[in-house]
Amino acid sequence: MSIHTKPxxxxxxxxxxxxxxxxxxxxxxxxxxxxxKDVGYTTTLKLMQIMHDKGIxxxxxxxxxxxxxxxxxxxxxxxxxxxxMVHTLFNGNASQLVLHTxxxxxHTSEELDEIQNLLDSLKHK
Numbered sequence: 001m002s003i004h005t006k007p008x009x010x011x012x013x014x015x016x017x018x019x020x021x022x023x024x025x026x027x028x029x030x031x032x033x034x035x036x037k038d039v040g041y042t043t044t045l046k047l048m049q050i051m052h053d054k055g056i057x058x059x060x061x062x063x064x065x066x067x068x069x070x071x072x073x074x075x076x077x078x079x080x081x082x083x084x085m086v087h088t089l090f091n092g093n094a095s096q097l098v099l100h101t102x103x104x105x106x107h108t109s110e111e112l113d114e115i116q117n118l119l120d121s122l123k124h125k
Contacts, residue, residue: 005072006080011051013037014044015077018057018070025065 007015017032018024030044048068051057060067082097090096102115 005054005056006084007051007056007072007077010047011056012077014047014051015056015070015072015074018068019074023060023067023069025067027065029068 013033014029017029021028026041026045026048029048030039030041033039033044048057052059052068056070056072057068058071060069086092086094086097090100107115
């Protein structure tokens with residue numbers, strides 16, 4: 001598995017399910033995906049096979065039903081996408097991303113408290 005493996009949008013949809021559930025069959029993943037978007041079972045199956053070939057997921061085929069689990073960590077994948085976004089959209093300036101994100105005003109007081117705690121801990125490092 002390469003650290004540079006960047007999942008596609010469709011692969012991310014599958015990864016989100018696997019990160020939450022830890023391990024799923026293709027049928028389980030498909031049922032969750034199909035509740036929100038028009039996707040065929042064979043498309044889900046093919047995507048998960050491709051993800052396995054790319055080293056994004058692992059497949060346990062010791063049982064009759066193959067179970068898939070993520071090989072990419074959610075935090076690593078998020079960091080990769082955020083890093084790319086900061087570089088591409090904000091010329092490497094992370095503070096601009098934060099200011100832009102916080103500027104929309106759609107945050108709960110709990111989220112703002114969490115952000116403030118993070119900022120405070122970063123100041124004291």
